[in-house]
Amino acid sequence: MRPNLLKRAQSSTNRQGPLSHLLHSRANSPHPQADTVSGLKAIEEETLPKYNADSFYPARLGEVLNDRYKVVLKLGFGMTATVWLAQDIRANAKAGQPTYVTVKINVNTLTNDFLSGRREIAERLQTANPNHPGYKHVRFMLDTFRIKSKHGEHLCIVYDVLREPIDLCMEKFPGRRFNSEKLRKLLPALLLGLDYMHSECRVVHTDLKADNIMMGLGDPSVLERFVQRELEHPSPRKMPDNHGRIIYTSCSDFGEAPSDAVIESAKITDIGLAQWGDVRNTKPIQSNAFMAPEVILQCGWSYPADIWNLGVMLWDLFENFGLFDGIDTRPGHYRPEQHLGLMISLLGPPPKEFLKRGAKTTSYFDAQGQLKNAECLSEDLTFESSISRLRGEEKELFIDFAKKMLKWVPEERWTAEQLLEHPYLTKEREYIPTPALSRTSTETFGSILPSRTGTPGPTSSPLSASLHLPKDVEKSASRNSPTESTDTSLENTTSVPSTYNTTTLPYQLKKRDTSLSESSKPPVPQSNKCSQELIDSILNRGKANANKAAETK
Structure with missing residues (x-):
């Protein structure tokens, strides 16, 4: 597979990779301490081209963002953001149980012109037609807010929590790929999502790939087990650098392979490069x-x-x-x-x-x-x-x-609508x-093909979603x-x-x-x-x- 824009580490139960020789031993303790990574080694967002520590927000585990979202663990990172699992403490107070969300903290270098160009698209996707069957196969934002760091202001976008992107889910399948039966369960979800974006919203995604497609959680207990495992085996991290940032390693492995029902719940994500x-x-x-x-x-x-x-x-x-x-x-x-x-x-x-x-x-x-x-x-x-x-x-x-x-x-x-009726997806067949x-x-x-060491895209700054539009903003234009x-x-x-x-x-x-x-x-x-x-x-x-x-x- 091509290297992903959003890099992710394996779960803490399977972290014996290139970093293992850099980690100190974890002491036997009823309150486990996270392993630390050598400060000489660049990890996570530090490995990105043109990485600038001043652009990224120095998030810390346990920090409460916007007086509401308590940071629990790091899910991943990209060229323009880090992504975190957070506990919605307001929802916890009302419901009597923890409710988790995903918070994407963008770099402070995104321009207002770029952000304003995303607003109408985000609003259209969220409101065009909730009754369309593809509506549930596109990921929408739940909330937005801004936070300040020493070097600027960062737009934060809140989403529901989904499983790993499908490129990581495939690692749990035999052969590390979808078989034909599972592929026929995934594709209708993607085509319904595209049909909604195209026919109802008039939006082109422009950046479809495996790490921009994610699956639902299925059993809610999956998330609880995921959080508990991280508490018992904290992800390694580097101690604060000269910018005061702790570089946490990502954890996004939700355990067992997704069921057919979970595969069928797949959603198209990351509309940051979408266009009319x-x-x-x-x-x-x-x-x-x-x-x-x-x-x-x-x-x-x-x-x-x-x-x-x-x-x-x-x-x-x-x-x-x-x-x-x-x-x-x-x-x-x-x-x-x-x-x-x-x-x-x-x-x-x-x-x-x-x-x-x-x-x-x-x-x-x-x-x-x-x-x-x-x-x-x-x-x-x-x-x-x-x-x-x-x-x-x-x-x-x-x-x-x-x-x-x-x-x-x-x-x-x-079109996506026509493809949903193709016999590859609709014809009944015996299981083979x-x-x-x-x-x-x-x-x-494959032997004559070069190794895929990178799949660069256009030189636009990606953003998974944008601010809500005011209600009086015109929703359509000629x-x-x-x-x-x-x-x-x-x-x-x-x-x-x-x-x-x-x-x-x-x-x-x-x-x-x-x-x-x-x-x-x-x-x-x-x-x-x-x-x-x-x-x-x-x-x-x-x-x-x-x-x-x-x-x-």
């Missing part, structure tokens, strides 16, 4: 490995960029390698032409009409639509070769499902265990079409699914009903008819085999 989808967007978004072709070529992007992002992410969840691991994502090493070469290997050459949209097309393609750097092309990457854990009908359905998301032309990708990952199963595809400046000839030649309203946006989404009925299933885009024929043949083949088996009995 109904405006003209051309600036860079997405981590390098997830970057959609319209983003690379600056064709203008909207909701389909999230769909591409999810399609690429499937391999991170299911296989031992990423779909585009052939590219080097390290800072200063990423080459867009190499990425485009792999896309051509996988999808075939891009349509010329699509290339005409790109402001940067001529940097990578010649006048005939051929990639200028032919050495970046490869015949090794195919959908068939990239799936090592599935066979037969299940593999065909999975590949067709992925192909609905991974298309050159954004308008030809299926997914083969475990092994070295031999991935050698052919916006220009993101493709108003597009050549009109492209509009006449591009096949657009009938779900979209082309009079306002090439990817305008209709409002989604709170339930899908057989009569209201989304239509199949014209561009996907050949794929639908594949699905029909698979389903018909299964029915024929079942009838044949019944006749022989």
Whole structure:
């Protein structure tokens, strides 16, 4: 897996890693003392590029923030924040039992312009339509406040407590990846969340990845056990540095592997880079490995960029390698032409009409639509070769499902609503265990790929959520079409699914009903008819085999 933006340590019951030789022995005591880490070793946020201790708030365990939230332990950290588990002491007084929340303490360098740009999006996500089935699959803030440190003011955002992100949850599964059965339980939650963001809120997430998806707690006692374990075995920490900050190590391991019900409760988190989808967007978004072709070529992007992002992410969840691991994502090493070469290997050459949209097309393609750097092309990457854990009908359905998301032309990708009806998710099948990952199963595809040592994204400052809007703030505004400046000839030649309203946006989404009925299933885009024929043949083949088996009995 790619290194996460939000770094996390394993639980205190399993901390025998690179830090173990730096820790002093814990004395036998009825009141356990935390191990201390050598001051010579950089840990946690200290390891971040351009780390500045003055930017981070010097939080301490036991500190009460805003006269309400008592800091219990550190959950993680990122480029612009540290994240803490806290006890809501006001809720404790009213309910007679501890209530825990997550508090994100941002650095003091976020600008007011950046924060103001987040407010309307955060308000829209929280209020657009609470009755939509995807509403419960997007994480919202509970409270916001500001605290002061010696070097400035820090915005704090309060959330409900969720389990580990799915990249850590996978560590508890056999093979450390989702099998096909568990993946089919996770994906509907993500698609419902995306459908809510896209169709109800008109918001593009722009940064979907495994560490931005978290699961619910399930059994409430999980949290109590988590807190008790930390009290009995406190996380190691470094003593105060010359800035007076104690650097605590993170703890975010909630124990046993999540149940199917917990997987189905997954939520999309971290909307700090989210953007409106109904405006003209051309600036860079997405981590390098997830970057959609319209983003690379600056064709203008909207909701389909999230769909591409999810399609690429499937391999991170299911296989031992990423779909585009052939590219080097390290800072200063990423080459867009190499990425485009792999896309051509996988999808075939891009349509010329699509290339005409790109402001940067001529940097990578010649006048005939051929990639200028032919050495970046490869015949090794195919959908068939990239799936090592599935066979037969299940593999065909999975590949067709992925192909609905991974298309050159954004308008030809299926929407989240349409993907919820794909047979990979809806077809009933007998339980067949997914083969475990092994070295031999991935050698052919994975051995030639460079190790993913980093997946840098755009140079924007992330923020998981923002301040509440005042009630009198206007909740909606008219916006220009993101493709108003597009050549009109492209509009006449591009096949657009009938779900979209082309009079306002090439990817305008209709409002989604709170339930899908057989009569209201989304239509199949014209561009996907050949794929639908594949699905029909698979389903018909299964029915024929079942009838044949019944006749022989």
